[in-house]
Amino acid sequence: MKKLLLLLLPIIIYAQSFILSNIPLPKTYVQNLDPYECDDACRAELLYKGMIFSFLAHANTKLKDKEQNEARVLLVSILNLGAFHSSNQLNIAILLPYKKIGKYAASTTNATFAYLMTKSHSFTLKSYKIDSENIEDLELALSKIREDAFEYIIAPLTKEGAKNLIEINPAIHIYFPTINKHDVNTSSAFLTFGGIDYIQQSDLLLNEALTPLVIFSDKSTTGKKLALYQKKQFLNPKVVNIDANASEDNSLFDSTISLFSQDEEILEDEILKEEFLKVQKNAINYFVSKRTTNLESYLEDKEEVLHASFFINTPIIKSAMIMSQLTLYDANATNVLSTQINYDPLLLSMTQYSDRKDMVVANSITEHNNILIETNALLGNDIVYDWINYTTTIGVDYFYSLITNEERTYKTKIENNQMIYDIELLQPSHSKFKKYIRPFREPRIKEDELLIEETQ
Secondary structure, eight states, X not given: OHHHHHHHHHHHHTOSOOOOOSSOOOOBOOOOOOOSOOOHHHHHHHHHTTOHHHHHHTOSSOOSSHHHHHHHHHHHHHTTBOOSSOOSOOEEEEEEOHHHHTXXXXXXXXXXXXXXXXXXXXXXXXXXXXXXXXHHHHHHHHHHHHHTTOOEEEOOOOHHHHHHHHHHOOSSEEEETTOOGGXXXXXXXXXXXXXXXXXXXXXXXXXXXOSSEEXXXXXXXXXXXXXXXXXXXXXXXTOOOOOTTSOSSGGGTOOOOOHHHHOHHHHTSHHHHHHHHHTOOOEEEEEOOXXXXXXXXXXXXXXXXXXXXXXXXXXXXXXXXXXXXXXXTTOOOSEEEEXXXXXXXXXXXXXXXXXXXXXXXXXXXXXXXXHHHHHHHHTTOOSSSOHHHHHHXXXXXXXXXXXXXXXXXXXXXXXXXXXXXXXEEEEEXXXXXXXXXXXXXXXXXXXXXXXXXXHO
């Protein structure tokens, strides 16, 4: 495999960027003229000797040997090999609100292109840029897409754009890599959602939280919604549903239901009641603006945040600042919890190990395909840590399977038109994210309880 990479090095060096053109790339076809059969050992020897075209002549279909098949797919994508078989036309459109999604206008295009490159199937990929996500612009774009005979669309829209598109209710297959179905209201069979479930991640992380829980969030809509949900869910774990269409102010969460009134039968047991009283929970929300750089007023000499679990719903730079100040002001955090937003290698370089050693991060990027990772890397794209690029790849794979009837590369489940991702809890170590193992902690005893014990 190392020799193969060395052989392809000149190609990799000159393949760092690309511009989509209306002129189709030339296809190369490898014809098998060898009269003899070639088994796994034979193909392995051809690879070892660098005889890549002889290898490809005997590898025109998927191979059982994993390493050889990875080599086959990588060569097919890099050399732009054509397939001798013909099948359904593979035409995919990308709907790009480039002013709204910034860098993702390019990276989601790259992710789609990288996936299609790895398939020995001719394809047409066309992007449609829109100035805004209002209904008029979306309808014009959809009309043009239909006119160009595209039936499958990758649409990295914001929540506002997705809601407007749902209102249009088009009878065309659309995949939203940026939106989770929990955040919208639709029953359309044509619309599929790939956004990561922050609510499910929060529920899993809250299992690691000890009282008091201190939640730091930015003032974005998502940040506020998550913070309010996490506080309510921590105080009352039996409430698990959020109305996606309710107003996003505090009224959605301002009714705190007592556990006593919910489970009177359980609380009839005096022993359980006594245990419950010992662990009454407390949670605090802090909404931090972008300009805030000092948390002294939140942390210094604040007894209510000592030894707390901290939940951080902020982007990576703000999160690094918060974590450093937890150490600076001696908060003695029990742990620091975060959703997908801080699953980023920058976390390892922007924070001290002492600041992050008790951090737990939820991650839903759990399926890794080496060929697609490497092909994306050639285009300067990341599908290992960037969840939008990852979910875009999942969606293109899904569409490819629908169009060609071939087996999906990714095994991600789909329920009610929503991609269901596994979630793993990770801990940022010295140089990488490793599997989280819950530490043993001694039960906390309050000072007044100690005083009672001493008087007895």
